[in-house]
């Protein structure tokens with residue numbers, strides 16, 4: 137079963153028609169219950185691809201299937217269906233969260249957007265969601281400005297989970313965080329994926345971070361996927377010169393033990 141299937145997707149941004157396509161005929165798949173990492177340097181087209189998948193920017197060509205359904209965003213009904221199937225968490229939790237809403241209200245609003253949740257069950261659901269992302273339930277009544285950057289990003293993650301989507305798209309979710317906080321959020325994403333059986337498209341420019349949470353990694357450059365392989369293969373035997381360049385710039389990831397073949401990469405050190 138395929139959670140996400142993208143075929144021949146091309147994105148040309150308005151006002152940039154004379155430049156190469158931001159996304160140029162990209163095809164990729166996220167198998168149900170697995171994480172596909174999408175890695176590439178800034179400007180390679182990762183966010184354009186993510187936005188096109190959920191209809192935030194128009195696709196020039198190509199096809200996107202989520203859980204077998206061809207994504208459309210023409211009607212309110214289409215958009216609701218898409219929102220139930222896919223949730224997106226973005227880089228900057230400061231702009232993603234409503235500054236006037238406590239974590240509790242944010243989570244209740246998301247949990248009840250598509251499903252009925254009895255009033256009596258709501259407090260329990262908030263506690264459960266905060267627990268899932270490793271937050272103390274005592275933080276439920278805080279506003280975003282009363283939380284740290286890492287805590288805000290966890291609330292954004294909990295809000296996405298509140299909808300109970302089959303597919304989560306995480307676009308550079310650790311990039312705005314201090315290095316010391318990044319590893320904790322990455323570990324949370326990996327634990328969630330295992331525990332909830334989520335399908336995840338995890339986007340980032342930091343190869344160790346992407347490898348840490350991903351079963352398979354796709355490497356993107358200049359709008360195209362240059363290599364897709366299981367994470368252990370990307371680390372041990374990358375085929376494309378660009379993948380090798382990315383690896384070479386991360387000394388701690390070179391020549392990993394062959395024992396990790398078929399397994400996930402070792403966790404990055406918290407200060408990596």
Ligand SMILES: Nc1ncnc2c1ncn2[C@@H]1O[C@H](COP(=O)(O)OP(=O)(O)OP(=O)(O)O)[C@@H](O)[C@H]1O
Pocket residue numbers: 149150151152158176177178179180181182183184185341
């Ligand atoms: N709204 C837009 N209008 C015009 N060009 C855009 C727009 N958004 C992105 N681009 C261009 O599309 C290309 C891909 O950008 P995109 O943001 O998708 O890359 P990225 O890999 O996500 O980069 P980053 O990691 O820095 O976010 C870049 O050349 C960028 O300048």
